[in-house]
Amino acid sequence: MSTQSSTAAGASGRRVVVTGLGVTAPGGIGTEHYWKALLTGENGISELSRFDASRYPSRLAGQIDDFEASDHLPGRLLPQTDVSTRYALVAADWALADAGVGPDAGFEDYDLGVVTSTAQGGFDFTHREFHKLWSQGPEYVSVYESFAWFYAVNTGQISIRNTMRGPSAALVGEQAGGLDAIGHACRTVRRGTRLVLTGGVDSALDPWGYASQLAGGLVSTVADPERAYLPFDAEASGHVPGEGGAVLIVEDADSARERGVERIYGEIAGYAATFDPAPGSGRPPALGRAAELALAQAGLTPADVSVVFADGAGAPDLDRAEAEAIGRLFGPHGVPVTAPKALTGRLCAGGGPTDLVAALLALRDQVIPATGRTARVPDAYRLDLVTGQPREAALSTALVLARGRHGFNSAIVLTTHRP
């Protein structure tokens, strides 16, 4: 092990641990359903069923199809929430319950912060209100449109529902934003807030939201749900958009111990974000630098890392760039790498947080989930990619990577918690 001189605890001496998880993802809502789906290779990607996509060039999505909002949320919240906010609120409820946080847990309102990320906002809600605007007139548009679309709405709604009045924020960084939110939550804890609820969700599978995602040009046009999203595969053809995400409870380790928390999933030992140089500058992308900085903050070196959860864009040039970044840090075939999001699609702001949950459960169960249906990795990538079946391994430290469109890079280092 390397020196601990510049660890994530930093000057405050505070260590940040994860004490609660909540997941709403394609293939499994609820943390253990999600984890089981990853380990059994259940594919959450299927033909879109939300609307008739027959005239779209792509017709696949990672959809949550076993979620009835009224089973989980009070009636007052339904007319004012987009589907993405409903996922966020329910995942938040589950994460808080998992961490044993409730009215009797001994917290003051201001001890509890909320930091979330969503990159797409309330597309489905807004699509319906826009339809009313153009077909019936402005007086038909819901007053709740004023915030239901908004990037900060999940932070706000979770804060109101659970009376969490501590330092709160919303971060947007496309697919990297979910890790940025978690990183900022850790910073908030180190600055003295006892507990922060954090994570990210997205959903944009209505006709307008889906068209917007296709307009980005990175969505696969392969029609077979088993072949459309193959990160690091020789036949990688783009990605499939998915919906959902994850919420985590992060706490000051001492505070968690004092309140008698029995289960700690792991410690967030390092976080860093970088931004890519402008196209044409000739300088390399900065994903690897984000990983180096996160490891440095954790006081660890690449040799300490037991598994990498990759961004796994599923586009050949992006896959190659990520493989090169990993190779530079760890050497050829130097560390097991996986991208279990191949089974859910890319969840945008929800992607990083669900990967973080998967990484924590991998540390818990000492097993690495496989990269969906990816089977043939180009030799030139020199990656030790976990494919086909989950791989049992001795795991103590995980590196989670995420990239957002147009240059966002984020990395988080997780370790098994040792009090």
Next chain:
Amino acid sequence: MARLTLDALRTILVACAGEDDGVDLSGDILDTTFEDLGYDSLALMESAARIEREFGIALDDDDVNEALTPRLLLDLVNGSEVRAA
């Protein structure tokens, strides 16, 4: 013009803003404040917009804000003149 009844108001409130699980809207709620019924100012704005459309009237936002109970809101609506088409 048609009058807005308490029953119709209940229907509009639930359709526009949902229903608080801890509140019984079916009882005698004429003089219960909207706040106690679980409806905030946005819920009332949304409901007022629906009433305006259905009854062809214009309601002043300040007047709606001052109608703190169903009785006051019914009086406001039923005392309003229908807009010229």
